[in-house]
Amino acid sequence: MKRTKVIDALKCTNFGEDICVKGWVRSKRGSKGIFFIALNDGSTIKNIQIVGDDANFPEETIKRITTGACLSVEGKLVESPAAGQTSEIQATSIEILGDCDNTYPLQKKGASWEYLRTVAHLRPRTNTFGAILRIRHNMAMAIHTYFHEHGYFYFHTPLITASDCEGAGNMFQVTTKNLYDLKKDEQGKIIYDDDFFGEQTSLTVSGQLEGELGATALGAIYTFGPTFRAENSNTPRHLAEFWMIEPEVAFLDQEELMDLEEDFIKYCVKWALDNCKDDLEFLNKMIDKTLIERLEGVLKEAFVRLPYTEGINILQEAIKNGKKFEFPCNWGDDLASEHERYLVEEHFKKPVIMTDYPRSFKSFYMKQNPGISGKPGDTGESGSIGYKGAVAPGPTMQGTDVLFPSIGEIIGGSVREESYDKLMAEVKRRDMDMTHLWWYLDTRKYGSCPHAGFGLGFERLILFVTGMQNIRDVIPFPRTPRNAEF
Ligand code: 4AD
Ligand code: MG
Numbered sequence: 001m002k003r004t005k006v007i008d009a010l011k012c013t014n015f016g017e018d019i020c021v022k023g024w025v026r027s028k029r030g031s032k033g034i035f036f037i038a039l040n041d042g043s044t045i046k047n048i049q050i051v052g053d054d055a056n057f058p059e060e061t062i063k064r065i066t067t068g069a070c071l072s073v074e075g076k077l078v079e080s081p082a083a084g085q086t087s088e089i090q091a092t093s094i095e096i097l098g099d100c101d102n103t104y105p106l107q108k109k110g111a112s113w114e115y116l117r118t119v120a121h122l123r124p125r126t127n128t129f130g131a132i133l134r135i136r137h138n139m140a141m142a143i144h145t146y147f148h149e150h151g152y153f154y155f156h157t158p159l160i161t162a163s164d165c166e167g168a169g170n171m172f173q174v175t176t177k178n179l180y181d182l183k184k185d186e187q188g189k190i191i192y193d194d195d196f197f198g199e200q201t202s203l204t205v206s207g208q209l210e211g212e213l214g215a216t217a218l219g220a221i222y223t224f225g226p227t228f229r230a231e232n233s234n235t236p237r238h239l240a241e242f243w244m245i246e247p248e249v250a251f252l253d254q255e256e257l258m259d260l261e262e263d264f265i266k267y268c269v270k271w272a273l274d275n276c277k278d279d280l281e282f283l284n285k286m287i288d289k290t291l292i293e294r295l296e297g298v299l300k301e302a303f304v305r306l307p308y309t310e311g312i313n314i315l316q317e318a319i320k321n322g323k324k325f326e327f328p329c330n331w332g333d334d335l336a337s338e339h340e341r342y343l344v345e346e347h348f349k350k351p352v353i354m355t356d357y358p359r360s361f362k363s364f365y366m367k368q369n370p371g372i373s374g375k376p377g378d379t380g381e382s383g384s385i386g387y388k389g390a391v392a393p394g395p396t397m398q399g400t401d402v403l404f405p406s407i408g409e410i411i412g413g414s415v416r417e418e419s420y421d422k423l424m425a426e427v428k429r430r431d432m433d434m435t436h437l438w439w440y441l442d443t444r445k446y447g448s449c450p451h452a453g454f455g456l457g458f459e460r461l462i463l464f465v466t467g468m469q470n471i472r473d474v475i476p477f478p479r480t481p482r483n484a485e486f
Contacts, residue, residue, distance in 0.1 A: 001074055007043035010087060012077060019077045019089060021048060022097065024125060025069045030054070037065060037091075039073065042124075045131050045282045049080065049088040061094060067107050068100030068125075113473055120477055120486045128286065131279035132466050132474055135272060139461060140224070142271035143245055146264055147222045152247060155214035155221035157207030159228075162199050163436040170231040171202035172240075199436075203228035206455060207246050209365075209440050212416065215248035215451050216443050222247040224458075232481050236470040237337070237408060239459060241479035248453035254367075254398045254415050257452040258353050261402050261411055262303045265351075265461070269295050272465045288467030294405070295465065303351040306343070308396065311354055314347055315339055334361040337408040344403045352403045356396040364426045366397035367415040367452075400454065407464050413454025420444035 001020040004012070009021050023041030030036070033054045038047035050073050054062065065071065075091040082088070105111075105119045106126060116123040123129045144154070160174050176196040177183075183191045192200045207223040214221035227244040252260070272280065273295055284291045315329045327336040335354075344352050356369060402411035417423045423444055427434055434441060462474040472478040477486040 003072075005043040006039065006041045006046070006048045009048050009077065009089070010044065010046055010085065012087060015077055015079050015087070017077055018074065018092075020072065020074045021050075021089065022072045023048075023070070025065055025067055025071060025100070026127075027067060028065050035062060035065070037071070037073075039071060040130075042130060045127060045134075045278050046085070049082065049085060050075070050091050050094075051088055052091040052094065056092070057094060061096065064096050064099055065094070066100050066102070066104075068104040069096060070098035070100075071095065072097055113470060117472055117478070124476060127282060129473075131276075131282050132462070132468065133476065134279050135276045135466055136462050136474065138272060138275050139268055139458070139465060142268045142275075143222075143224060143458075145271075146267045147247065150220075152220040152222045152249075153214070153218045155211060155218070155223055157204070157210040157214075157223050157225065159204050159226065160197075160201050161204045162197065162201050163209065163440075170229050171205060172228050172230050174201045174203060205229050206244065208248065208453060208455065209437070211246050211248040211453060212440070212443055212451065215250050215453065216447070216449060219251075220247070220249045234481055236472075237460065237463075239471055239475065239478055239480060242471075242475070243458035245456045245458060246453060248451065250449050250451045252415070252452040253450065254355065254400060254452065257413060257415060257454065258303075258305055258355070258400050261353060261400065261413060261454055262351075264456075265402065265410070266299055268461060269298050269465065273299075283466055291467035294467075298351060301350045303353050303402070304348045305353045305355060306348075307356045308354055308358065308399075309356065311335070311339075311343055311352075314343060318342060318347070332358050332360050340403045340408045341406075344405050344408075349405075351405065354401050354403060355399065357399040357401075359395065359397050359426070362397050362399050362414070364430055364432060365414070365416050365423065366399055367417045368422055368426070369396045369398060398452075400452075402454075404460075404464055407460050409457075410460045410464065411454050411456045413452070415450070415452040418444060418448045418450050420448065 001018065003020050003022050006021055006023060009019060012019070021039060021041065023039040026038040026040050026047050028035060028037045035052050035054060037050040037052070039050055040047045072095040073089060073091050074093045075089040077087050078090055080086060080088040106122055116126065116129070124133055147154070177194070183194060185191055192198065204227060206227060207225060211221055211223050223244070223246045225243065226241055228241055230240060231238065247260070249260070273292070280292055280295070309331065312329060312331050315325070319325065323342065325336070325338050325342070327338065329335060329339050344350070359366070359368070398415035400413045401409050404410040417426065420441070423441070459471045459474050463471060466474060468474050472480060
């Protein structure tokens with residue numbers, strides 16, 4: 001008999017018909033000569049109830065129906081007398097496709113997240129991880145649909161790269177060299193000319209620079225792929241291997257970029273509410289009672305658009321009023337997540353798009369603002385008037401990061417500097433070696449255009465949408481420092 005998925009069997013009202021379902025036993029209980037199996041096949045959070053008469057099955061078969069076992073069940077679909085389900089199956093035959101050893105690690109309810117990470121090969125079979133992974137799939141579909149519907153082209157950028165896009169020394173090297181016998185020059189520096197690519201290569205930290213090549217040809221592109229960062233950040237928000245979505249768009253200014261960021265996130269959140277109802281209701285009940293309310297809240301409100309300088313003012317004001325932060329936040333400092341979360345969770349109580357950052361901690365490619373304040377006399381150069389009359393450390397750049405409640409930074413974005421001369425001045429100021437990025441500079445030489453883009457951390461979006469607290473629990477097989485199992 002043809003198999004019906006549990007999600008369809010539960011919706012089916014052809015009572016009295018024979019049906020076949022296959023799946024894994026979530027639980028089994030028995031009373032008065034009848035046994036009840038909760039069977040799940042991953043198609044939905046919901047289990048289908050199988051009812052069997054002890055008298056109709058060999059005792060040996062019934063014994064082998066344990067939590068985790070894989071079954072093929074045939075029987076009659078009937079209206080369920082039990083509350084909360086329309087149909088159930090009166091079993092006529094049960095085939096055990098796979099017995100489950102009594103060492104099965106998921107037998108007990110209420111296992112900790114930490115424990116479940118040690119059995120990541122099996123945790124997708126739990127209710128919670130099933131829900132998270134179905135939502136994760138749905139978010140990927142939302143993202144592709146959004147960009148496709150808005151005329152963006154999916155652009156595939158390489159994972160192996162000879163350049164360091166963000167200028168941070170936190171990349172994983174890619175090599176076929178024999179690490180036990182490295183060829184070195186007289187200074188002891190490794191020679192790469194005999195390596196696979198004939199030069200030093202790494203896994204990419206971002207597809208942006210190649211994305212810009214796509215945008216300046218196709219007008220609007222997006223990437224969606226894995227990204228690698230070897231930073232040793234053992235936090236609930238960092239992975240060494242994560243997925244990033246990076247749209248890049250020609251002729252987009254800073255306001256339009258912020259509109260895009262906001263519209264895109266809201267579209268994804270709405271998609272989850274529209275398409276993942278059962279899974280969200282489960283998570284809302286089991287993980288976080290305010291989840292659905294929070295998701296709906298994000299759709300209703302306009303995100304705050306806050307220049308960095310004003311953000312610093314608010315933080316300084318808070319400190320004056322007794323707020324304590326671990327890290328300093330003077331003009332020119334990169335914000336720590338405690339500062340971001342203060343602004344988002346305590347001060348505004350809604351998502352914030354922070355703009356116009358000092359260049360001290362932002363990437364070289366961001367569009368430079370003429371001056372800090374735009375006031376006369378403020379050239380943005382050191383010594384000109386700037387933040388509250390203090391000496392300005394330099395011009396700001398048109399970054400547009402999105403900060404989210406309980407997540408912190410979910411999007412990092414900016415308008416890009418399209419002027420060759422300004423870009424090169426910044427490169428020189430930072431003493432950057434552009435040998436491997438000659439092709440990037442060509443975009444500013446051959447028909448340069450204003451353009452902008454951003455990167456959304458996929459797992460951070462999934463954290464927000466599921467209400468989960470640790471990024472290790474929203475990707476099937478996380479990669480973090482000292483952990484590459486599974
Ligand atoms: O802010 P980031 O570093 O920006 C870029 O890489 C730009 N090239 C993007 C662009 O403009 N095209 O990273 C973008 C986002 C962050 O906001 C965060 O959500 C996520 O990527 N992210 C991480 N997620 C998980 N683990 C990590 N280690 C992450 N690092 C960044
Ligand atoms: Mg960032």
